[in-house]
Amino acid sequence: MSIDWAVVAMAVPLLAEGALTSLKIAALAGLLGLSGGVVLGLAALGGPAPVRGLVRAYVDFIRGTPLLIQIFIVFFGLPMLGWRPGEFVSGVIALSLNSAAYVAEVVRGAVGSVEAGQAEAARSIGMTRGQILVHVLLPQAIRPMTPALTNDLITLVKNTSLLSVISVYELTRSGQAVIASHFAPLEIFALLALYYYVIITALALVSRWIERRLPAW
Amino acid sequence: MVSPAPRAEGPLLRVRDLRKSYGAREILKGVSFDLARGETLVLIGPSGSGKTTVLRCLNHLEHPSGGEIRLAGETIGGRPGPDGRWRPLGEAELAGQRRRFGFVFQRFNLFPHLTALENVAIGPRRTLGLPPAVARARAEVQLARVSLSAHLHKRPSQLSGGQQQRVAIARALAMEPELILFDEPTSALDPELVHEVLDVMRALAREGLTMIVVTHEMRFARQVADRVVFMTDGAVVEAGPPEALFTAPREAQTRRFLTHVLER
Numbered sequence: 001m002s003i004d005w006a007v008v009a010m011a012v013p014l015l016a017e018g019a020l021t022s023l024k025i026a027a028l029a030g031l032l033g034l035s036g037g038v039v040l041g042l043a044a045l046g047g048p049a050p051v052r053g054l055v056r057a058y059v060d061f062i063r064g065t066p067l068l069i070q071i072f073i074v075f076f077g078l079p080m081l082g083w084r085p086g087e088f089v090s091g092v093i094a095l096s097l098n099s100a101a102y103v104a105e106v107v108r109g110a111v112g113s114v115e116a117g118q119a120e121a122a123r124s125i126g127m128t129r130g131q132i133l134v135h136v137l138l139p140q141a142i143r144p145m146t147p148a149l150t151n152d153l154i155t156l157v158k159n160t161s162l163l164s165v166i167s168v169y170e171l172t173r174s175g176q177a178v179i180a181s182h183f184a185p186l187e188i189f190a191l192l193a194l195y196y197y198v199i200i201t202a203l204a205l206v207s208r209w210i211e212r213r214l215p216a217w
Numbered sequence: 218m219v220s221p222a223p224r225a226e227g228p229l230l231r232v233r234d235l236r237k238s239y240g241a242r243e244i245l246k247g248v249s250f251d252l253a254r255g256e257t258l259v260l261i262g263p264s265g266s267g268k269t270t271v272l273r274c275l276n277h278l279e280h281p282s283g284g285e286i287r288l289a290g291e292t293i294g295g296r297p298g299p300d301g302r303w304r305p306l307g308e309a310e311l312a313g314q315r316r317r318f319g320f321v322f323q324r325f326n327l328f329p330h331l332t333a334l335e336n337v338a339i340g341p342r343r344t345l346g347l348p349p350a351v352a353r354a355r356a357e358v359q360l361a362r363v364s365l366s367a368h369l370h371k372r373p374s375q376l377s378g379g380q381q382q383r384v385a386i387a388r389a390l391a392m393e394p395e396l397i398l399f400d401e402p403t404s405a406l407d408p409e410l411v412h413e414v415l416d417v418m419r420a421l422a423r424e425g426l427t428m429i430v431v432t433h434e435m436r437f438a439r440q441v442a443d444r445v446v447f448m449t450d451g452a453v454v455e456a457g458p459p460e461a462l463f464t465a466p467r468e469a470q471t472r473r474f475l476t477h478v479l480e481r
Contacts, residue, residue, distance in 0.1 A: 124389075125344060125389070126340065139330045
């Protein structure tokens with residue numbers, strides 16, 4: 001068995017293009033997932049009982065079903081609701097919905113474990129539940145949340161590869177296209193792995209850097 | 218401060234038959250007392266006697282199981298509904314009432330992510346809705362009052378315990394509460410730092426601030442209190458001016474407690 005270096009050389013720029021799309025998807029879904037997750041997490045802690053129940057149910061559903069199925073549900077479900085956003089947007093939405101649930105759990109855990117005296121002190125100066133969450137508890141939870149959020153982000157980057165099933169031309173899909181035309185699966189899959197590995201390693205480094213720069217009190 | 222109470226020129230705070238139970242365990246068995254404007258009341262008693270619970274019930278950090286608390290005539294924590302039955306207040310209204318009490322915690326409970334100045338300004342800013350510059354100015358005044366003007370921009374972790382507790386007192390003062398509740402404010406401090414907190418409290422009492430202090434500092438109680446209340450077992454045993462209570466306690470329980478703590 002020998003490696004077809006010509007195919008590898010040809011594939012490098014093609015895959016780079018796909019990688020860019022993957023990054024774009026991850027960035028969009030990461031931002032939406034993070035903001036959605038923070039809102040859901042805070043609602044799970046401070047919202048009225050029915051809201052807390054709904055968040056709980058949502059998180060349970062997302063965690064209890066495969067992402068692949070969720071992607072198909074969004075992809076085929078949105079058109080039934082009369083909206084055809086195309087595979088890229090569908091993919092971003094599916095990944096955002098998924099990621100928000102996991103982020104919500106991280107937020108709930110970290111904000112919920114800030115020492116109880118903090119909320120008491122805030123109540124003693126007349127803060128309401130929402131104010132306490134936003135001004136007192138959430139800021140103190142940011143640093144302890146960072147490692148878990150980094151994990152979620154890494155998972156999200158890897159999960160973008162699942163969007164290949166709805167023909168989003170991201171990294172994995174671009175590799176599959178090369179395989180289909182040149183039939184060099186091992187070379188291309190190995191190259192794909194390398195691409196993901198580099199992206200994720202870079203992300204992990206950045207996140208560790210951010211974590212170090214965050215103030216510890 | 219200026220406006221006369223709408224009703225009754227009576228006591229500022231009126232507590233009647235205050236009760237608190239956790240499940241079957243009865244912590245407060247009907248505590249009653251009055252507090253006049255400008256008065257300093259010191260609550261003493263053995264640990265577990267319910268002193269801290271009294272304070273925490275007054276501003277509803279814990280919800281009392283029964284009894285009545287009136288601040289300047291207004292019932293705290295609830296009011297009778299149209300059918301005459303008791304209705305607990307909602308979150309926002311209760312938060313509004315809590316602003317009228319200051320609370321100083323044993324373990325300071327400062328916000329570690331904020332500077333001293335921000336710790337004091339956040340209440341006026343967020344709950345009284347003052348513009349940032351006004352809240353800040355008010356915080357500076359209160360921090361000066363507790364002699365911390367040199368430490369405005371330090372975080373709690375950069376301050377000593379005594380300094381942290383003084384920031385906490387400034388945080389309570391900045392809300393301009395009608396009274397301040399002190400829950401063993403020196404118990405978490407190293408012995409050599411106790412005096413700086415007591416000095417601040419002494420000055421506040423002299424200035425006419427209304428306060429209720431739970432403490433084990435008997436000398437402070439004797440010097441500063443207008444009235445001392447002795448509690449055991451969730452009930453008031455005896456109350457009176459400090460000289461009378463410390464030199465000639467009427468009840469055997471009080472005598473026993475005092476010989477214990479004064480011997481140390």
